[in-house]
Amino acid sequence: MDFAKAHYGIALVLDEQEIGILAENYADKNGEEPDEVLENIMFGDPLNPSRQKDEPSIEIKEILNDNSYGGIEFYNWEKNEGSEEKEGCWAMFADRQLPGQNIFAQPPYRDMGCLITEFKNKLCRYLPDDFDYQSHIGFLVYCAIS
Numbered sequence: 637m638d639f640a641k642a643h644y645g646i647a648l649v650l651d652e653q654e655i656g657i658l659a660e661n662y663a664d665k666n667g668e669e670p671d672e673v674l675e676n677i678m679f680g681d682p683l684n685p686s687r688q689k690d691e692p693s694i695e696i697k698e699i700l701n702d703n704s705y706g707g708i709e710f711y712n713w714e715k716n717e718g719s720e721e722k723e724g725c726w727a728m729f730a731d732r733q734l735p736g737q738n739i740f741a742q743p744p745y746r747d748m749g750c751l752i753t754e755f756k757n758k759l760c761r762y763l764p765d766d767f768d769y770q771s772h773i774g775f776l777v778y779c780a781i782s
Contacts (some may be wrong), residue, residue: 643697644746646730647776648755649710652671655696655726661762677726694758696728699778708728727776730754748773 650658658675662683683694688761708725720725731754732744744749751770759767 642779643699644777645733645775646751647727647774648730648759649770649774649776650696650726650728650772654763654772657764658696658759658762663763672777694762696726696729699725699727701774709775710778711773712744712771718743727778728755728758729776 653721655674655677659670659677662668663670663673673683677696677698683696710725730745730751748770751773755769755773
């Protein structure tokens with residue numbers, strides 16, 4: 637085995653077109669090139685427009701489905717129909733995750749509104765005003781071994 641990678645948790649998931657819109661808007665607002673922004677995301681560099689401590693950084697992971705064992709499963713709470721397989725996507729994980737040892741010390745989220753607010757605070761400048769956050773939030777499970 638040359639490589640093993642896994643991710644799981646609460647995430648906002650974007651497809652190829654949506655990540656392109658985000659990169660274009662980010663580049664436009666921060667004086668960068670969209671290809672440069674996508675390249676930074678692919679290499680795991682967090683986006684931080686103002687480089688200030690109080691500004692939330694935006695960390696997005698590219699989730700690929702090539703050579704994967706178990707693939708990509710995404711359970712969206714809005715649809716409530718079980719999981720759907722993804723061919724490949726981009727994911728931004730929530731700041732607080734389930735489950736964990738500190739689940740009682742720091743409860744994850746009171747409701748979906750709190751989760752939506754977290755993602756909106758980080759992404760609203762870069763996604764369309766009518767972006768449906770709730771339909772993009774769910775539980776993502778990914779495992780790749782090659």
